[in-house]
Amino acid sequence: MNSPTAATLPITGDQRLVKNINRIALLRLLREEEGLSRADLSDRSGLTRSTVSLLVKELIDEGWLRENEVIVTGQLGRRPTPLQLDGRRFVLVGAELTPDTIRVVTTSIQGEVLEANEAALRQVDPEGACHQLVEMISVLVRRVVDGGREVLGIGVGLPGAVDSQTGVLQFAPNIGWRNVPVGERLRAELESADLSSVPVHYQNEADLAAIGETEFGPRPADDPLVYISCGVGLGSGIVLGDTMFTGATGAGGEIGHTILHLQGRACSCGRRGCAEAYVGLRAIAADAGLDGKPEALKAAMAERKDQARAAFDAAGRNLGVLLQNIWTTFDPKSIVLGGEAVALGGADFVDPALQVLASYGEAAGVPAPTVRLARYTEQAVAVGGAAYALYALMHPYQALLQQQR
């Protein structure tokens, strides 16, 4: 009964944390398989039955779990009570900051969108943007609290790479930010709004969208999963071994700057021949004869203009080569396509990409991996922010390691 045990990755002797890890282990088991009993949980976790009973009671009292009715089977003896995730008492908050728009959502812990709001970005400087962001978050949080529910955390998606060591947004070219300590700024704003007790997380937008797919998708989650964010920038979010992969410095997954055409077009990054210079929205708008202005693509596609459709087709073919390279590099369980280019181009963009990928698969005699569209379409990043707030709770070590500031 007094079995000495510990977490596999020792970081701290804090007993509250260790207890927390056990609670999380139980929640994760029930997330993978609904209806497990206390005895099942004990068997699968290696925790004693008395510990499981204690923790399950706590989790029921707090609103994380509920007991289901026992099905009478006619067998002798007391039937074990099936348990399942509840969480109706909890809400997650997600947000996305783009160069021109702020989106905020609240979701349940199962990923249902409860409320959503969107507004044009008033000021592009970090102070103004973070102020507006927290202002919009506050409105939703107040409504959650007034409704008697609790906010578990906030996740914010940013249009650039976040250094995993320092928590600083390194470079967000499309909004013109460089080395911005976003965390400090957000926490200061949350304090002014009297929300300093809510944990806040932030990450590159594609990373969050990937987490949105794995945390809120069907169980077991597809793994490895590569989310490709097709917009003005071309990036990816990668989930490997149930962990968000961000590389040594936070710049992992920058697939838009892999070379597709040796000595090809000049890319905004300074290199030549990068995928983004062929698949990014500015390139598509240039090919469409729209002077490189992505905002003009919407009207052109609404009118089904041939040159715009041809531009999406050419970009899609290049995307197909990139998909082939991602396939052979990651051997993913699924690849997910999202972002504005997918929304604007639709089948004119996606179909040629899938055709090229399939033709590589045929040539090699191996079926290409599953490619599907983002579950939450234009809300993928904001919902991904909410998912990341849950991920941080469910993966305390990974979140600690990824955002130690």
Add this chain to the structure above:
Amino acid sequence: MNSPTAATLPITGDQRLVKNINRIALLRLLREEEGLSRADLSDRSGLTRSTVSLLVKELIDEGWLRENEVIVTGQLGRRPTPLQLDGRRFVLVGAELTPDTIRVVTTSIQGEVLEANEAALRQVDPEGACHQLVEMISVLVRRVVDGGREVLGIGVGLPGAVDSQTGVLQFAPNIGWRNVPVGERLRAELESADLSSVPVHYQNEADLAAIGETEFGPRPADDPLVYISCGVGLGSGIVLGDTMFTGATGAGGEIGHTILHLQGRACSCGRRGCAEAYVGLRAIAADAGLDGKPEALKAAMAERKDQARAAFDAAGRNLGVLLQNIWTTFDPKSIVLGGEAVALGGADFVDPALQVLASYGEAAGVPAPTVRLARYTEQAVAVGGAAYALYALMHPYQALLQQQR
């Protein structure tokens, strides 16, 4: 004292396993930082002091740890005794099977090569090859046992991708094997040789070489680390988050089949323009006017023939583009180059690759990541096999998940 705790990834209620995880946690802490005391280990692991004392005693008795002398500092009170890894009692066995050669080594748990042996492969069929392999392993193992030491495990590197679900070698084109249940074969041979009690592991050669770099290199290990194996085949082994990454089906890291030249040369895989068709040894031998025969490159390079050197230079430039793509995809802490092409081509191959990588870094205004040569040169895979036997002990969950058969 009776704190209920458990491992983060619950798989089993087996208390021996849970105890084992705690032992491993202590060994890993001491591997990262030599000289920790029992009190330090308790603080960092979250285990109680009495549990730590118990486990440390066991680990000392078994030969895993030793106590260092206490340094007298003049301070009052009993000085804590510094601990460190010992392991002189243990030996690891590694092996490599190539299309023409078998290599076997024994190493210490710190990665020193104790003995090495090499022989031409007598028969290329799976039965004959596995028989010869285990024959060679037996000779070394007998010597270890006669010397009073214990073999912890055997790791075998194979020239193809191993399905992580079934443990079957899927396809090894250069030796002509397809769907070979290598595990069964090796275990049958080990049983005949009266070695069935020794755990045996096997994996793709590049994966093992990568593990050799991280398990036996300086601490903390570089992470992410990408090992590029340049031979007739062009593959990679990837370590992410202290875990060997093999993809959804074991085919992860097949970077030799990412496209470098759209509509380029036909590749052995059936696609066009793959990196292997430009950087693999057969391509280099063809460019060198040697009829695509890699075995002729050795003499040509020994004579410093211009055409052979030019072929390595061209291949190196293509490798440089691949390095740039790996950089932006993985944001690795280091990239390691190994394999026969590196041995044969030397600076004629590696320097142009580094130049191309550096020029991409300059264009983007970002320093390129560290690229270095494999620590164990031509023994990289065999030593990697030994390292993998240690990795399997130190990462019981990952090894379980990767080789559940």
